[in-house]
Amino acid sequence: MIFPFLLENRNLYLCWMFISQIRQSNSEKQGNTGEQSAESPGIFQRAELCHWPCTCPRVPACSPGVSLVMDGCGCCKMCAKQSGEICNEAEVCDPHKGLYCDYSADKPRYEQGVCAYIIAVGCELNGVHYINGQAFQPTPLYKCLCVNGAIGCTPVFISKSTSRECATIKSRKKSGQPRCASEQEKAAQSTDYRLMPAFRNIPLVLKKKCLVQATPWTPCSRTCGIGISDRVTNDNSKCEMRTEKRLCYIQPCQAKMSKTLKIPKGKTCRPTFQLAEAEKLAFSGCMSKQRYQPLFCGICLDRRCCIPNKSVMITVQFDCPKEGSFKWKMMWITSCVCQKTCIDPGNIFSELKFL
Incomplete structure (x- = not known):
């Protein structure tokens, strides 16, 4: 009875056919979804590595060169993972060495990775x-x-084992043998490295609610002619650690200076000297606006070298042809000292020595 009625009402018939097709397609989709869910593996559940409230162990003592950082959970201090070590959401890689956690090998979970270096300059x-x-x-x-x-x-600390030698000496008690150091003497000897420049305390000055700190100036980058030295300091309006640079002029570049520079009779060194006339300073193709007669460090006939001992800071203005002018701070030497320890400005390890 329904078909004649639908045939008479063509529009109702078309609507009924359209609704039937939609119902059929929906039922097919539901069936396919059920089959796929039955065949596909279950969803990966990532392990919960962070737990709150935080319960932290004692702060670890990290090896030299390993950063002490906050873990990925934001809870506890940890020794950062190094290159090639396993890392995850909680155990983070060393950020100060440009390391990141590479999860590419742990597909599709991406739960455990390996610390690797980012692509950067050498x-x-x-x-x-x-x-x-x-x-x-x-x-x-x-x-x-x-x-x-x-x-x-x-x-790199090279520990010399002397326990066996001391035991032998104490048992034999022979005269002329080296005396074994006590535990207190050993402790005192082991801290000698702190006298090196790298371990010296940074000078502190309180200035307008800013604890001013400054590292020593580095040796001049050139042994003759105008060079550059720098230091790190927060002596600025924002009290931020910044690198400060200055010009330095230890000696003029003159051939055979030992023959032209006269050393007093009975002496082996002449700590300082000056040129006969004031001259303009040349730097980066520009000339100083004024003439200067700086004090230079001298020379020695033996293997000693003369370096600045005391100095003040001045400002020098340089004029460049067709390019304007600029100002630089410059070390103005007031006295020099001659010593056996000579520093190579091109070698950052020249001040180091065996303990």
């Missing part, structure tokens, strides 16, 4: 190029690491 030291993340040992005293153009180094 480093150059004494004419040798090192890639980012490369570890090297330029001297027996230090192990270094290249991190995105910067070189970071940690000391």
